[in-house]
Amino acid sequence: MALKLTGTMHNYAWGHTDLIADLQGREPSGTPEAELWFGAHPSAPSLTEAGPLDEVIARDGAEPLPFLVKLLAAAKPLSLQAHPSREQARAGFARENAAGIAVDAPDRNYRDANHKPEILIALTEFRAMAGFRPIPRTLELVRAFNLPALAELERLLVDASLDASDKLSRALTWAMESEAADAVAQRATELTGNEVARNLAFIAREYPGDSGVVAALLLNHVTLAPGEAIFLSAGNLHAYLCGLGVEVMANSDNVLRGGLTAKHIDTAELFSVLKFEALEDPRVAVVGGRYAVPVDDFRVAPLGDLENGATVSGPAIVINTAGQLTVGGVILGPGEAAWISPSEGPLTAAGKGAVAFAVTQE
Numbered sequence: 001m002a003l004k005l006t007g008t009m010h011n012y013a014w015g016h017t018d019l020i021a022d023l024q025g026r027e028p029s030g031t032p033e034a035e036l037w038f039g040a041h042p043s044a045p046s047l048t049e050a051g052p053l054d055e056v057i058a059r060d061g062a063e064p065l066p067f068l069v070k071l072l073a074a075a076k077p078l079s080l081q082a083h084p085s086r087e088q089a090r091a092g093f094a095r096e097n098a099a100g101i102a103v104d105a106p107d108r109n110y111r112d113a114n115h116k117p118e119i120l121i122a123l124t125e126f127r128a129m130a131g132f133r134p135i136p137r138t139l140e141l142v143r144a145f146n147l148p149a150l151a152e153l154e155r156l157l158v159d160a161s162l163d164a165s166d167k168l169s170r171a172l173t174w175a176m177e178s179e180a181a182d183a184v185a186q187r188a189t190e191l192t193g194n195e196v197a198r199n200l201a202f203i204a205r206e207y208p209g210d211s212g213v214v215a216a217l218l219l220n221h222v223t224l225a226p227g228e229a230i231f232l233s234a235g236n237l238h239a240y241l242c243g244l245g246v247e248v249m250a251n252s253d254n255v256l257r258g259g260l261t262a263k264h265i266d267t268a269e270l271f272s273v274l275k276f277e278a279l280e281d282p283r284v285a286v287v288g289g290r291y292a293v294p295v296d297d298f299r300v301a302p303l304g305d306l307e308n309g310a311t312v313s314g315p316a317i318v319i320n321t322a323g324q325l326t327v328g329g330v331i332l333g334p335g336e337a338a339w340i341s342p343s344e345g346p347l348t349a350a351g352k353g354a355v356a357f358a359v360t361q362e
């Protein structure tokens with residue numbers, strides 16, 4: 001049978017007060033509800049009737065769970081951030097341990113030794129900035145803003161003596177050190193009908209004067225419809241802006257921040273993990289019944305035709321996002337999840353009108 005999971009809520013300041021509560025059909029708590037974690041991360045394992053999930057998995061003699069599932073609800077922009085590769089995470093975690101920095105210290109960069117590739121699947125319209133825009137498109141945008149304060153940024157992007165990686169690196173360095181945020185924010189309010197300008201105005205209202213407003217000119221701006229998804233590998237600069245989604249990632253909490261936050265910022269460490277290369281389109285499609293992601297930590301499959309039933313094999317977390325779902329004898333409402341152990345044979349997930357996702361390792 002399956003085990004119903006009680007997730008751990010994280011009340012970060014950028015969280016939405018209503019979206020997760022509305023999904024689950026309950027009264028809002030009155031505080032921002034940013035992330036509801038389902039998984040076995042040591043800092044916040046989900047609870048089951050048999051105990052914390054990490055202990056349940058250990059008792060079963062199974063391998064540690066390599067992924068983490070979240071409901072993410074943003075009312076305000078998240079930090080401008082990226083995540084390390086496995087090698088970078090191992091080195092950074094060991095370095096900070098040797099320096100005597102507590103794992104839960106606010107100025108800690110590496111809270112574990114794992115990488116953190118991630119996929120975000122929209123449940124509502126979801127706005128995000130994800131990866132560097134191709135340079136020609138960034139130049140078009142900078143010229144559309146037509147600001148003297150951005151002249152140096154344009155010069156860097158057209159400098160024929162620099163390769164694409166150097167252009168992006170120097171452009172981001174300039175953006176993070178510039179004093180153009182107020183001018184960019186003002187112009188963004190004037191460029192009506194421009195998606196990027198709308199996002200920059202939104203960011204600037206929440207973080208006035210933050211250099212992340214200027215850096216945002218260099219990133220892809222994406223608006224996802226429900227069911228659409230973006231994937232971000234290690235080293236991709238990004239920031240989620242607003243909306244509700246299911247986020248699945250390697251089992252890590254490593255975040256390196258460069259702006260748009262009151263939390264710890266370490267620009268030098270962020271730059272050390274960034275990939276200074278354009279990401280043409282961060283969206284990923286469903287191929288062969290699952291979202292196409294190039295990592296071995298997780299697979300995410302939308303469960304189709306749940307009225308007639310779909311089978312799921314463990315190890316897996318099944319998260320329900322609409323209607324009522326029954327999986328392995330466990331009833332799940334919207335915004336609820338269940339664990340299927342690797343010792344279980346295929347279980348049937350079924351429910352008229354239900355919409356659910358299965359997260360597995362294979």
